[in-house]
Amino acid sequence: MNQFAAIGASIAVLSSIGASIGIGLSAGKGVEAIARQPEKEGAIRGLAFLGMVLCEACAIYGLLVAILLFTKI
Numbered sequence: 829m830n831q832f833a834a835i836g837a838s839i840a841v842l843s844s845i846g847a848s849i850g851i852g853l854s855a856g857k858g859v860e861a862i863a864r865q866p867e868k869e870g871a872i873r874g875l876a877f878l879g880m881v882l883c884e885a886c887a888i889y890g891l892l893v894a895i896l897l898f899t900k901i
Contacts, residue, residue: 846886854883
């Protein structure tokens with residue numbers, strides 16, 4: 829049973845890969861949007877940061893699950 833918890837913790841940590849990809853895409857598209865419409869910079873920046881925060885929250889949840897599984901070992 830302990831090896832399955834370790835495998836589950838490893839898989840849960842992999843959620844940070846998806847979060848980093850999402851943050852990178854959000855930042856990149858935000859920069860592109862600001863380059864196209866500089867007058868809307870404030871609104872675009874706020875939405876880009878919101879997307880980054882939501883992606884980071886998923887990574888934190890994955891880390892929390894990994895820690896909970898790892899302490900069961």
